[in-house]
Amino acid sequence: MSYTVGNLYAISDIGTILTYKKTDLPNAKYELLIGITGVGDLGGKRKEIVVTELHSKIQQVITGREETSTVTFDFNASNENLKRLNELKTKKDFMLLIANVCAYEFKGELSYSLEGVSADNAVKGKLTLSLNSKKEIIDLSNIGEKLEDTTKKLYEDAFR
Secondary structure, three states, rough: OOEEEEEEEEOOOOEEEEEEOOHHHHHHHEEEEEOOEEEEOOOEEEEEEEOOOOOOOOOOEEEEEOOOOEEEEEOOOOOOHHHHHHOOOOOEEEEEEEEOOOOEEEEEEEEEEEOOOOOOOOOOEEEEEEEEEEEEEEEOHHEEEEEEEEHHHHHHHHHO
16 A cells, blocks of 8 residues: 655555465465565665776775675564464465565575563564565566455455
8 A cells, every 4th residue: 555645655565465485386375474564675786886097086896796684574483474484484485475566486495583572562473584586576466366365355455
C-alpha cells in the first residue's frame, strides 16, 4: 500500500512477508517462513575498482560486483518460530515480498540467533540469510502464482 503526500510517496510495511520455497521442483510454491518484525538493509554496495592510469590527473574507477553477502530479519522469538526455523534451516530458496511494491528472491543459507533478554521485553531473534544470489522483482502482477494458497491469502488480505 502506498500513500501520496504531494508528489512524495511513502510505502507502508503492511503486507511484507518472508517466504521459503517448499521443494526444489521448478514449479514449487513459496510458503510463509515466519512472521518478521523488521528487515535489514537490502541494498548491496558495489565495490569501486581503481583503474587510474599514470598519466591521469584524476582518480579513475569502475564499478565492480554488488556485495550481497547477507540480509537480516528481526522476529519474535516464540517456541513456534524457533521450531519452524530449526526445521527449515536446510532450505535454500526464499522470497521477501515488500508490501505490494516489489519482491526479492534469494538463494542462500539460513541461520538465526536470539538477541539479549531483559525484564519487561519480548525476546527477539535475528534471522540471517547468507546469500549466493539476489534478484529484485518489480512487476508483482503475477506474484500470486508463486505463492502457496494460505500464504497468497495472507498477502492479499493485507490489501483489503
